[in-house]
Structures are given as C-alpha cells and as structure tokens.
Amino acid sequence: MVALLRLRPDLAAPAPPDLATLATRLGVRTSLARALDTLDAFALRVLEVVDLLPEPGPQAVADGLSRAGDPRPTAADVDAALQRLYERALLWGDPQRPHLAGSLVDLLGPYPAGLGETAADLFASVPTPLVAMVVRAAGLEPRGQPEDGATIADRLADPETLAELLAECDPADTAVLDRLAAGPPAGRLSAADAEAMLAGDAVLAADADADARPAEDDRADSPAARLLRRGLLAPTGPASVELPREVGRALRGDRPYGTVAVTAPVALTVARAPEAVDATGSVAVLETLRLVGALAESWTREPAAQLRSGGLGVRDLRRTARELGVEENHTALLIEVAVAADLISAPMGRDVPWLPTTDYDSWAEREPAVRWVRLTQAWRTMTRQPHLIGSRDERGKARAALSYEIERAGAPGLRGDVLAVLLEAPPGATGPPEAVLERLAWTMPRRMAAARDGAAATLAEAEVLGITGGGGLTSTGRAVLTGAPARAVEALAAALPAEVSELLLQPDLTLVVPGPPTRELAREVSLVADLESAGGASVYRISDASLRRAFDAGLTATDLRSMLSRRSRTPMPQALSYLIDDLARRHGVLRTGEAGAYLRCDDAGLLDRVLGDRATSALRWHRLAPTVAVTDEEPARVLEVLRAAGYAPAAEDGQGSTVRLAEAPPRARPRRTESARSVPAAGVREEQLAESVRRMRRTDELARTAHPVSGGPDVPGVTSATTLGVLRQAIRADARVWVAYVDASGLRVAQIISPLSLGGGFLRGHDVESGAFRSIALHRITSVNVLGADRAI
Numbered sequence: 001m002v003a004l005l006r007l008r009p010d011l012a013a014p015a016p017p018d019l020a021t022l023a024t025r026l027g028v029r030t031s032l033a034r035a036l037d038t039l040d041a042f043a044l045r046v047l048e049v050v051d052l053l054p055e056p057g058p059q060a061v062a063d064g065l066s067r068a069g070d071p072r073p074t075a076a077d078v079d080a081a082l083q084r085l086y087e088r089a090l091l092w093g094d095p096q097r098p099h100l101a102g103s104l105v106d107l108l109g110p111y112p113a114g115l116g117e118t119a120a121d122l123f124a125s126v127p128t129p130l131v132a133m134v135v136r137a138a139g140l141e142p143r144g145q146p147e148d149g150a151t152i153a154d155r156l157a158d159p160e161t162l163a164e165l166l167a168e169c170d171p172a173d174t175a176v177l178d179r180l181a182a183g184p185p186a187g188r189l190s191a192a193d194a195e196a197m198l199a200g201d202a203v204l205a206a207d208a209d210a211d212a213r214p215a216e217d218d219r220a221d222s223p224a225a226r227l228l229r230r231g232l233l234a235p236t237g238p239a240s241v242e243l244p245r246e247v248g249r250a251l252r253g254d255r256p257y258g259t260v261a262v263t264a265p266v267a268l269t270v271a272r273a274p275e276a277v278d279a280t281g282s283v284a285v286l287e288t289l290r291l292v293g294a295l296a297e298s299w300t301r302e303p304a305a306q307l308r309s310g311g312l313g314v315r316d317l318r319r320t321a322r323e324l325g326v327e328e329n330h331t332a333l334l335i336e337v338a339v340a341a342d343l344i345s346a347p348m349g350r351d352v353p354w355l356p357t358t359d360y361d362s363w364a365e366r367e368p369a370v371r372w373v374r375l376t377q378a379w380r381t382m383t384r385q386p387h388l389i390g391s392r393d394e395r396g397k398a399r400a401a402l403s404y405e406i407e408r409a410g411a412p413g414l415r416g417d418v419l420a421v422l423l424e425a426p427p428g429a430t431g432p433p434e435a436v437l438e439r440l441a442w443t444m445p446r447r448m449a450a451a452r453d454g455a456a457a458t459l460a461e462a463e464v465l466g467i468t469g470g471g472g473l474t475s476t477g478r479a480v481l482t483g484a485p486a487r488a489v490e491a492l493a494a495a496l497p498a499e500v501s502e503l504l505l506q507p508d509l510t511l512v513v514p515g516p517p518t519r520e521l522a523r524e525v526s527l528v529a530d531l532e533s534a535g536g537a538s539v540y541r542i543s544d545a546s547l548r549r550a551f552d553a554g555l556t557a558t559d560l561r562s563m564l565s566r567r568s569r570t571p572m573p574q575a576l577s578y579l580i581d582d583l584a585r586r587h588g589v590l591r592t593g594e595a596g597a598y599l600r601c602d603d604a605g606l607l608d609r610v611l612g613d614r615a616t617s618a619l620r621w622h623r624l625a626p627t628v629a630v631t632d633e634e635p636a637r638v639l640e641v642l643r644a645a646g647y648a649p650a651a652e653d654g655q656g657s658t659v660r661l662a663e664a665p666p667r668a669r670p671r672r673t674e675s676a677r678s679v680p681a682a683g684v685r686e687e688q689l690a691e692s693v694r695r696m697r698r699t700d701e702l703a704r705t706a707h708p709v710s711g712g713p714d715v716p717g718v719t720s721a722t723t724l725g726v727l728r729q730a731i732r733a734d735a736r737v738w739v740a741y742v743d744a745s746g747l748r749v750a751q752i753i754s755p756l757s758l759g760g761g762f763l764r765g766h767d768v769e770s771g772a773f774r775s776i777a778l779h780r781i782t783s784v785n786v787l788g789a790d791r792a793i
Helices: 002-007 019-026 029-037 041-052 058-065 075-087 119-123 128-137 147-157 159-167 171-181 191-206 223-230 245-252 274-301 314-324 328-340 358-364 368-381 411-424 433-443 445-465 475-481 485-495 519-528 544-552 557-567 574-586 604-612 614-619 635-644 686-704 721-732
Strands: 186-188 234-237 240-242 510-513 530-533 538-541 590-593 597-601 622-625 628-631 737-742 748-759 762-767 773-777 781-786
Touching (some): 019 686, 041 445, 058 075, 119 147, 119 234, 274 328, 274 475, 368 411, 411 433, 433 445, 597 635
Antiparallel strands (some): 737 781
C-alpha cells in the first residue's frame, strides 16, 4: 500500500479516508494518465501488448515481445515490467490473466504499439457499396452488411489468404503499406483517390444488384485504390483510410509489436576531466553575471515599458538585445531569469515600467558565486518557458516576454526530468543534446511526445547559464541540483578565477581587464570605456563618447588620470592623455540648469552659434543676457538635444558646480521576500504514507461496526431519529464519533469527530485528526459509530 502511494503520489493528496475512496481514485482518468506518464518505453509497450492480445497471459506477452528489441527482451524482462504495472495498479486480477485498470484502453490511444483496429471492427462500419466492391474483387457474391464485413475480416485473419493478398502488391503498393505499418496506421487519401472512392460508392449505391464497377480511369489504378479493392486498407471517412491490425502485424514480420529497447540508452558517453567541464561552465557563469548586470543598468537608464497585458514589448526586447550584444532569445532568457530571481520587477498598475528592484543593488554587491546560485535556483523553479517567446499562439499572435502566454505549470518538473539524466552520469561525462533527448524519449515517452522542444530548450538554457559545460554537468551545477547551494557557492568560488582590481592600458585606446573585475573596478571601467569583447579577459574601448560620460558623472581630467594610473599596470598612453585634455577643455564650456532649464556660456559667440543652430531650435530658447539663455524644457532634455547636435554641455547646481543628474537610480519593489524564495519544496515522507495507510485501515474497521442511518422513524427534512439519538448521546457523553458522509462533490468521506453541537440540520465539531472545525449536513450522513471518550486514534 505504501509502495503504491509512493509510485502514485496523487492518490495520497488529499489523504483518502478509507480503502473505498482509494479504490475509486485508482480508476480516475487523470490519475491513470499521471501513472502512465511515469512508465518507460518498455513498460508502456508491455501494457499496450496486454491491451492488444485477446488472451494476455505473461507467456503470450513474452512471446509477442521476444523479438521487439536489440538485445531482444527475455521472459524475465517482461515479468519485471508486468510487476511494475501491477505495483502501480495499472493491471489487476489474476497474474495469469491481467486486466487493464479503469479507462486505460482509452488513454493508450487509438493505435497502441502503432497498430490499427481489427479488421472486424473496421469493416463493420464501412458502407455496403464499398464492402461489396471488396467482396466482388475477391470473387465472392456480396450479401450486404454485416455479412460482407465479416467475410473480409475472416479473409484477413487467415494467414495464408493474407500472404497471398500481400504477394499480389507491386512495389508502389508495398511502399504505402510499409509506411502505415510503421505507425501511425491512419492515412489521408489524395484528392484524386478520394474522388475515385466516392465515385465508386455512388455507382454501387445506385445499382447494388448490378455488377457495377467504378469508372476505369487513372485514379482507379492508383496504389490506394488497388489496396482498397483488395481490402488491405479500410476506408474510415470520405478521404481517410486505416491499415487493419492483422495487416500491420503481418507486414512487421517477426516484430509484430514494433521495436523497443529493454533498457534506456546511455546519454553521456564522452569522458572529460571534471576540471575541463567546470572551466567551460565558469566562462558561461561570468558572462551570465555580466549580462544580468548590464541588463539592470540598461533598464535603469531607460526603463522598459510594460504592455497592457503585462508583458514586454518587442521593441524593448530588441533594444536591450542590441545593448547587450547578444541574440534576442538569449536576452529573453536573461530577462525571465532576472524577474524570477526578483532582480527586476514592475510595480502593480498600468503604464508602469520594468525596473531593477531594490534587491538588485544588494545582490550586485555579493560574491559572484552567491549571485549565480540565486539565478540558477530561480531558473530551476520558475514556471515559465522562455523558449516560447516569439512563437505563435492559437490565434496567430506572437507570445511576448514576461507575459502570461509562456506560463507553464509543468516547467519545473520538466527541467527536473531533463537535469536528472545529467545527474545520473559520473562527473566529467558529456554528450550531445540529441543523446539526452533520446534517453528521455525512452524514460518518459508519453511526456516527451509533447515536451521534446521544451527539453531541448532546457539543455540549451543550462549551457548558457553555466549549469553545464560542453554538454556535461559542472560540479557547481550538480551541487545546486542536489539541494546543496552552500556547497555550490564554495565549489564555484574555487572554480572561478579570482577577481582583479587592475587593468592594462593599451596604445590603441583600449584597456584590458585580465579577469572578472571587482565591483568597484567594473563601475569605474564602465564610466570611461565601452565593452568590445568579453571572456576570461575583457577588452574595452575608450572613445570621445565614453570619456564624455565620465565627465558628465562629475569627474575631472585630474580625476580620470588619477583613476587610470592607480588601476593600470601599464603607463598611460600619450594619445589617451591628449584625448582627456582636449575633451576636458571643451567639456562644460556650455552650462545648463533649471529654469525649466538655463544655458550659460562665458563665450558669447559660442552661445550665439548654439541658439542659431536649427538642431537646437526645438528647445525654444529665450536669451536673458549675452551669456545666458533659458528654456521650458528639463535640464536632462537640454543635455540630450545639445549632445545630439555635437556640443559637449555639462549640468551644474545652483553654486555652479558640475553635477550628475538623476543620482539615485529608479528602483521597483521586489514581489517576493527572501524567506519565501528559499523555502524548499516539501515532499511526502515515507512515514506520512504509512500513517495514511493506517488511517484508511482503521476507518474500514470502524465502518464494519457502524450504525446505518436507517432503522428508525424519519424526522422530515433532517435524517433518521436513530442517527440523531446516537449523535445526541455522544455529545452528552463527550465521546468521539466516527462519521461517514457524502461531501458536496459526491465523494464518500469518513472522519472521527469530537462533536460540539447538533442543530439546524448540521453536526458541528472538530476533526480529531487535523483539529479543523467541521460542519456536516445531517442529511449527508450515511453511517455513525460512537467511540469512547478516551478512545485512541
């Protein structure tokens, strides 16, 4: 019983009150579907063969599957698979004559093992004129349905007759049959074949007694038409056909139920040094951390607009991808993971942008290993599938990033299944994604039929995030997936190169950071240079625009020289020194402040040129003095227009000191707390399952001694007087009562109640098991039993 609840955990949630309820749940369609999803390919094929065989004993199943794989399954393999099916209650009854549970026949689909329905079932529903055509082609006299359908079925059930019919087929006919025999066995007729079949149907229906035939033309001599006349294909609709089961099995020869492996294929077969896998993953880790930081900085400068539906617009996604220098799908993954980790959020309400959260600033100050573990944990548990972004929904509309269209409740479970394959392999084992997908197709064939794209995307995302490296699981990824984040932090801290606080200035106006930079160095370098290439060593380019950015932040030429000299291991190139001096002379000659905003310049001629420039006319200048002009626009807008026109203005405060506008970056509130984010998912423990079984058996024991509600005079509108008397006696004696009743959903429930009151048509009291308050309608009670006041549960 405990093993059953362990294998099918949905049966124990909520805990069934008695064995009758458990038996009912065993046959529920959704529960059976979940159980089927846990079967591997071989066990599922065994179950299909049990369904297909008329006498499905273990020996018959073993005989049918003995040639189904390579290496070929043995009787012991089949017996082990049957045992697994019995343990999950998918089969029941005499082991020598197993029966399928509940609605499994429907859940296995119309074509178990890729075979169609029997000829008897197919031809029983074929119209009389078409059946007559097949009977006449066999040289027999039509007698009408159902006799003609049975005649065709008998011919196909005879191995010698069927072999003769197949021998008459030419290569074109055989090619059609082989495609259908490989599965699925249903096919569509071409327009010409469908028209020919309908024409033959109409002719024969108009003169059923005559020896009528369809018109002889090219359509009547196609492979499909010939196969239909021989009865090797059965028409199932105006333009659809199906291969009868007997024909499919004959065409498959010594493997009538297809080919299936007994054991799972090995996914990761290439052995590499674990250190090499970790090194590959470490590069991806550093790149991911850099890109998430760049994403937050980008959306700090220019927040991304939130769509009315709550998602992210395509324009903002493309802009962000350009700024990060990566593909849009890569950018979408980073955005989704950052939101899942609560580093980016959008305040509740309409027309509010996506912004970094207040959590981001504290996260950015942590060690790289701590930051990465938070991202990977968020990715592992998020219910979103970034690979769906940009795909079309049922209405043909593209799915947006951060929208509800990519929510999938099963996403965490799918990631767990995919990563479990990697966890099974020893450290250093690698392999291509296709090999992992093939193993998953054997391990969980029903789920992989619809989730193959999601599984492939999971492997790609794990590689991007650094959980895997070169197709193998890194040591840090293994620690995160096994629920040891502290060990993952230690392992990653040891694997990552040490942070550097120095740089190398190059004569070509580039600087090199030879490793992951410290937080302070990264902030300083981002002020004076733009990233050109990232990796183990990052290369940045110093330009006029990047130096202006540093001057705009309030740095002077002296500050820049001091910072670069302090950080650089190499002397400052003369060309860089000249560039800093030249920009320093020009920067800040123009000054702007609030008027809305004002513009002042000691050089009246330069101010004349600015005010006369058509590129700045949108600011609507008003000149107050030879060296001062004002505008209604904000200072930030004035700076933007002047810089676009080729000038180099600077912002100043009321005392004339250079300032940086918008000093405090905008931030959003996180949507979840840290404590809620770190709570692990709780599973059902073994002792809980054992306790559930004990309670069910105890309830059944009490039910055998319960008093039924019938047997006394009825009280109109309530229930029997006998039941009321028993309940009143229990309340007076302060005794516990075992009560069986039917709940609002029609299910039978049994509970032990400590009753408090009886009135208004309800029994009120506390559930002894859970302590919850219960109010049970008296007319729903089916059985009661008084327990002692001191009776143990």
